[in-house]
Amino acid sequence: MLICRRRCNRTRWSVLLRHWKxxxxxxxxxxxxxxxxxxxPTWHCIVGRNFGSYVTHETKHFIYFYLGQVAILLFKSG
Known part of the structure; x- marks a missing residue:
């Protein structure tokens, strides 16, 4: 029973993680x-909870903020 519960929980989490991505x-x-x-154009946007970045952007065209626990990185390049 415990093994089944762990497998079900793992399956549930993997489905949720895929959906969240x-x-x-x-x-x-x-x-x-x-x-x-x-x-x-050309804007680039990254949304997530855990990522690193190193970008080149146009002057005054860079936004980075958190909305709850999710980070949003938005910048213009090109």
Whole structure:
């Protein structure tokens, strides 16, 4: 019974993690598209809880903030 419970919990977590990654990707895509439309291309957006970055961006075109526990990095390059 305990083994089954652990397997079920692992399966449930893996499904949730896959779903969350999809949501992060969709959020990043939406933000990028909106900024490309409103402020002209080319914007890049990264959304997540744990990532490192090293980017080159245009002057005064860099935003990094947290929304709850999720970080959002948005910058223009090109």
């Amino acid at each position: 999809s949501i992060e990707k969709d959020i990043a895509a939406h933000i990028k598209k909106e900024f490309d439309k409103k402020y002209s």
